[in-house]
Amino acid sequence: MERLVIIGNGIAGITTALEVRARDPRVRITVISSESKYHYSRPALMYIFMGHLKFRDTMPYPPTFWEKKKIELVHGYVEEIDSSDQKVRLASGTAFSYDKLVLATGSKSNTFGWPGEDLTGVLGLYNLQDLEKLEQLVPNASSAVIVGGGLIGIELGEMLHSRGIHVTFLIRECSYWNSVLPDEESQMINHVIRAENMEIVPSSLLAEILPDSTGRVRAIVTEDGREISCQIVGLTPGVHPNKTLAQAASIPTHKGILVNQYLETRIPNIYACGDCAEIQNEVEGSSRVESIWYTGKFQGETLARNLTGERVTYDPGIFYNSAKFLDLEYQVYGTVQKQNPDDTHYYWCSKNGLHSLRLVERGGALIGVNLMGIRYRHRTCEEWIKQKLSVKEVLPLLGEANFDPEFSKRFEPEIVAAFAEELR
């Protein structure tokens, strides 16, 4: 391979570029991205808005780094892929030839064609351009409605709340993120949201967004006819793979850009990784889209190995995710399903209702760990699951996973006693 072109400079595209460079000092690498010239950490977007970080603090590598690595960065929008000529063309007209092309085009915010979703004041939260829009809206806003209660919704809520804007969450479920979290953890989130004087309107669907006489948002209406006045509407009902470019180039797609376990599309010399990819497992007959930061990094690493002569399949390992619900930290390892009759759940919650631990066992082996308000060591939890330890075997080891010795001293005897009682 003489020339590698990567579209998208998020974690997946940039990891691919850096890992290829680490293995091959000679290949010409070009990364093209329309959002910003330099890679930044997308999960840190909220901290820029809240004034905790400057944009430059969210860039893991300084601008001079790329020259040293001999990675060419192009700030531009790719409009067309010509797979027969092996060329990509930018909106500016510039064209780049490739030997290998990587699509790492990320996600787009979901919308559902709601009446009024194009009004001034309606936005998602995905990129730097959304942040700019938000900055323009905030000075003229006193209240906001956030539609869709997930991980991005809570971040947008916290951002607006930090600027003194009254926030109402409109959620389809009866409790926050209850489609994913077990009831107890979900209720803990309701509690922390309401404790900050933000509102949750549960079991409610958006019907339409109403304009004022200037075409700006003035209110939303729910399907059961409730009108809530607001000047900002945050649409955060999830994201979907950005496959626009692939579709235009007739690269096969379904939910995302279809790739096999080597991250190859069905078009020769074109690959995809990160949020935009839908990875098919031909043996199992399954496929999945992974829209989280660390799997984007793993996929970039795997793809770089395949681009430089190895032949390895993508293995995401044991599922892990972490997030924050206001000040409440959340971590999950492995499989924590709400209702699976094969699973036994062991759940402990502190008396103040702000710390909890859930261990999930299936067939005598630990398969999942859910933590709220406590942080455990990634490696340790992974090992417990990999080694198929039982909950009984894990109990004496809990202290090894905890970062905070004070927490261990205070709560571990209580946790162990509670779980031991359940195990009897």
Ligand SMILES: Cc1cc2nc3c(=O)[nH]c(=O)nc-3n(C[C@H](O)[C@H](O)[C@H](O)COP(=O)(O)OP(=O)(O)OC[C@H]3O[C@@H](n4cnc5c(N)ncnc54)[C@H](O)[C@@H]3O)c2cc1C
């Ligand atoms: C607000 C927010 C908070 C998040 N927090 C977390 C978190 O705490 N933990 C976690 O695991 N995940 C989090 N995520 C998800 C995580 O950020 C994404 O999974 C990850 O960034 C996706 O990386 P990616 O490289 O696949 O794509 P992206 O980071 O989306 O990068 C794709 C890039 O490609 C560019 N692009 C697309 N099409 C073109 C084109 N035609 N021409 C040129 N450029 C193009 C886009 O402009 C974009 O910059 C968060 C996401 C958001 C939006």
